[in-house]
Amino acid sequence: MTVAELSGAGTASRALAERFAGRAFLACAIVATATAIAVVGVLGFETVLFFTEVSPARFFSEVAWTPFSEDPRFGVLPLLAATAQITVGAAVFAVLPGVMTAVYLQHYADARSARVVGTATSLLAGVPTVVYGYVALNFVTPALSNLWPEIEAFNGLSACLVVGLMILPTVVVLSRDALESVPASLMEAGLALGATRDRVVVRVLIPAASRGIVGSVVLAMARAAGETMIVTLAAGNQARLTWNPLEGLRTLTAFIAQSSLGDAPSGTLNYRAFFAVGAVLFVVTYVMYAVGRRLLSRRSRDGAR
Amino acid sequence: MGTLRRHGPIGAVCGLAAAAVLAAFLLLIAILLAEAWPVLDPGFLVDAPSRFADRAGVGPALAGTLWISFLTAAIAFPTGLGTAVYLEEYAPRTRMTGAIESTIANLAGVPAVVYGVVGLALFARGLGLGASILAGGCTLAALALPTVIVASRSAIRAVPKGLRIAAYGLGATRWQVIRHQILPAAAPGVLTGCCLALTRAMGEAAPLLVIGAAAFITFAPGAPGDPLTSLPTQVFAWTARSQEDFAALAAGACVALLLVLLAINLVALAVRHRLRGVKR
Numbered sequence: 001m002t003v004a005e006l007s008g009a010g011t012a013s014r015a016l017a018e019r020f021a022g023r024a025f026l027a028c029a030i031v032a033t034a035t036a037i038a039v040v041g042v043l044g045f046e047t048v049l050f051f052t053e054v055s056p057a058r059f060f061s062e063v064a065w066t067p068f069s070e071d072p073r074f075g076v077l078p079l080l081a082a083t084a085q086i087t088v089g090a091a092v093f094a095v096l097p098g099v100m101t102a103v104y105l106q107h108y109a110d111a112r113s114a115r116v117v118g119t120a121t122s123l124l125a126g127v128p129t130v131v132y133g134y135v136a137l138n139f140v141t142p143a144l145s146n147l148w149p150e151i152e153a154f155n156g157l158s159a160c161l162v163v164g165l166m167i168l169p170t171v172v173v174l175s176r177d178a179l180e181s182v183p184a185s186l187m188e189a190g191l192a193l194g195a196t197r198d199r200v201v202v203r204v205l206i207p208a209a210s211r212g213i214v215g216s217v218v219l220a221m222a223r224a225a226g227e228t229m230i231v232t233l234a235a236g237n238q239a240r241l242t243w244n245p246l247e248g249l250r251t252l253t254a255f256i257a258q259s260s261l262g263d264a265p266s267g268t269l270n271y272r273a274f275f276a277v278g279a280v281l282f283v284v285t286y287v288m289y290a291v292g293r294r295l296l297s298r299r300s301r302d303g304a305r
Numbered sequence: 306m307g308t309l310r311r312h313g314p315i316g317a318v319c320g321l322a323a324a325a326v327l328a329a330f331l332l333l334i335a336i337l338l339a340e341a342w343p344v345l346d347p348g349f350l351v352d353a354p355s356r357f358a359d360r361a362g363v364g365p366a367l368a369g370t371l372w373i374s375f376l377t378a379a380i381a382f383p384t385g386l387g388t389a390v391y392l393e394e395y396a397p398r399t400r401m402t403g404a405i406e407s408t409i410a411n412l413a414g415v416p417a418v419v420y421g422v423v424g425l426a427l428f429a430r431g432l433g434l435g436a437s438i439l440a441g442g443c444t445l446a447a448l449a450l451p452t453v454i455v456a457s458r459s460a461i462r463a464v465p466k467g468l469r470i471a472a473y474g475l476g477a478t479r480w481q482v483i484r485h486q487i488l489p490a491a492a493p494g495v496l497t498g499c500c501l502a503l504t505r506a507m508g509e510a511a512p513l514l515v516i517g518a519a520a521f522i523t524f525a526p527g528a529p530g531d532p533l534t535s536l537p538t539q540v541f542a543w544t545a546r547s548q549e550d551f552a553a554l555a556a557g558a559c560v561a562l563l564l565v566l567l568a569i570n571l572v573a574l575a576v577r578h579r580l581r582g583v584k585r
Contacts, residue, residue, distance in 0.1 A: 014478065021480040025395055028387025029405075032454060035447050036408055042426045043419070100322035108316040109323070117323045120330040126566060127333070128508025130537045131559045134544045138552050139336055165329060172326070198313035219414070226416025228511035229537075233544055253418050257511050266430050274515075278422040282415055289414025290407075 043282055046275030053269055059276065065239035067273050074273060076280060078239040082249040083225055083284070086159055086235065089245070090224040093164030095217055098171025105172070106179040107201050125169035133233035136162035141234060154236025154248035162230050167220040174219060174296060178212020179205060215295025222288035226281065228253040252281045337563070340556035349557055353524065354539065363558050366539035368525035369438060370565060373535055374507045376442025377449055382499050385453025393461045394483055413451035420448040421515030429516050436517030439529035444512050449502040456498020460491040493577045500573035504566045510537035536562040
């Protein structure tokens with residue numbers, strides 16, 4: 001006899017509810033797992049089909065991406081390089097202000113300014129990226145053209161600046177978490193030894209949180225690499241290798257979003273190219289995200305070492 | 306200067322950085338409101354897009370966004386919460402479970418546009434839904450699912466162990482413990498996570514563009530099978546037209562989108578407040 005049976009009234013219906021609940025939760029978990037498998041499966045399947053027509057060696061070594069021309073070339077390097085440039089550029093603009101804001105919020109701000117800045121940060125995090133894209137194209141690029149008249153209407157610099165603004169809240173919030181998890185006794189000990197607050201923060205607290213701060217930057221860069229609407233609107237759609245931030249370029253994400261995918265017939269090489277590019281993007285961001293999460297997780301920080 | 310005297314130069318510089326973040330946020334809002342001001346009137350929220358900028362509105366896009374978010378929530382919330390309960394309360398602690406858990410957590414970091422590509426193959430083409438509201442809802446539900454699961458799991462894990470042990474000790478069955486102890490205690494955290502996942506999904510333009518959202522829908526969608534349109538894709542369409550009049554419309558659509566997201570957050574905040582009040 002089970003406990004449910006011993007307890008008497010409504011035994012049969014209770015046992016039924018028990019079994020039904022268990023099955024229902026299992027069904028949810030199966031749907032979620034199936035979704036995860038489907039995401040990876042669909043990307044992988046179409047990408048393998050793509051590689052039967054375009055060899056991986058050509059895909060990763062050619063420097064021209066012209067899928068719609070008469071003699072189509074599928075060299076992913078220009079797209080990959082553009083994504084790397086935007087990601088690094090955004091990090092250049094976001095890391096220092098982001099980490100400094102986190103330090104301010106955690107170690108210097110009084111309760112009221114911390115609340116005001118914290119609220120602004122979380123609201124900033126909730127702004128959809130297409131809104132940032134609108135601002136990049138209509139305000140940041142015109143402002144930059146006052147400084148550099150030769151700047152192109154679509155350019156990497158504007159995209160980097162605005163993607164940097166977009167990932168700023170990620171850096172602030174996660175770096176602050178990392179700083180928060182440093183024991184308060186370290187600050188007290190430092191101050192008690194007669195060090196100034198500045199000195200304790202720079203010499204003790206930031207180094208103690210450095211692993212988590214690096215993790216927050218990696219996660220923010222993963223977001224920048226996957227960002228689509230800002231680069232689509234502001235950086236343009238010319239796939240080319242360039243080091244000039246005033247010129248336009250085309251990222252992995254912008255190619256996917258811009259080529260009016262809804263119309264490409266299933267099964268064509270062009271259709272499969274989207275999946276191959278999507279798979280590259282998936283692998284890059286998945287790895288960055290996993291690394292960032294590992295750096296941030298408390299267990300691995302307090303564990304073995 | 307007060308900060309400098311109290312904290313020293315590092316604190317002052319960090320304070321400047323924080324002030325810059327605050328200023329950037331205020332500037333962003335000011336730009337949007339100033340640009341959108343000419344087009345913001347009650348008619349803007351119901352009128353359809355038009356070739357003539359002065360007659361255009363976001364009516365269909367707004368209706369599309371509300372439809373899509375309803376579908377996203379209806380699919381992703383129960384599935385995500387159910388998965389979280391299963392993983393925390395039922396699943397055996399095996400290597401397999403661990404692998405599933407970490408895969409789902411990492412999927413939360415996969416870019417939205419990738420979900421668009423998968424949604425195109427799976428829902429729009431595979432299930433034959435085409436570029437419809439339903440295909441968009443399914444795609445955004447897949448996008449929101451990992452976030453819902455991760456947030457719900459941590460909310461469930463934060464429920465005090467004693468609550469669980471006491472209930473089991475009194476002879477409650479597993480479902481009784483979940484229903485009467487764990488879910489009520491975890492509800493505020495679950496709600497916060499669901500709200501975050503939903504508002505993030507609602508702001509996504511990229512996956513819907515990939516599925517084939519139309520820029521020019523002149524009637525409000527009334528059923529899940531109707532053509533896909535939404536506020537974010539409308540912002541994109543108007544911004545990409547790069548004419549002065551349409552830039553104002555794009556700003557107006559941005560403001561409308563932000564207001565919808567703000568409204569959802571406020572509702573969630575109120576509900577969370579009630580939940581806390583009822584509990585304690």
